[in-house]
Amino acid sequence: MHHGHPNTYGPAGLHQTSLPDDIPPRTPVCIGQLTVTALILYPTPYLHWRPAAAPPEQHIEEFANVRLIYDQLAKERSPSAEETIHISTPVVKSGEGEMERSFGGENFGVVEQKVATVLGPMLGKGLVRVDAKIRRGAPNVSLLFFFVLFLFCWK
Secondary structure, three states: OOOOOOEEEOHHHOEEEOOOOOOOOOOEEEEEEEEEEEEEOOOOHHHOOOOOOOOOOOOOOOEEEEEEEEOHHHHHHOOOOOOOEEEEOOEEEEOOHHHOEEEEOOEEEEEOHHHHHHHHHHHHOOOOEEEEEEEOOOOOOOOEEEEEEEEEEEO
16 A cells, blocks of 8 residues: 555555645544434424425425434433434524523434444544434425434544
8 A cells, every 4th residue: 555645445445535634633524424314203393494485396305404412311320221312403592692592402303223322322422523414304204304424533
């Protein structure tokens, strides 16, 4: 393997890209993308929002940012409990000083169990960071939504 070349192949022929040396420590680096299923427990208008200019009959595939929250206390309450990662609307702040208000942050779903079992402990220990986007849909869609996770580790 030739060192210093930006594109190399590592174990099992997996494609690897080397990082520049001048990246500061603790810089998040994307290490992968997963498309997984979310179980929507509490339907929220946040998933059904559509641009005002879009005609109702027009299908718009749009992804909305969501927060993933690892439920570390579930394992503390019951060691036999399964790992749980909640899906929450983003927290939005408005105003300043004493007038500052925040809204959002409501849990409305969970990540599928097989993904939570693997990612939960890594999230809890701060080993990975996850940016998540969930596909918005019409109000009559099922309780299962697909969403994309971008996994980051630290340089």
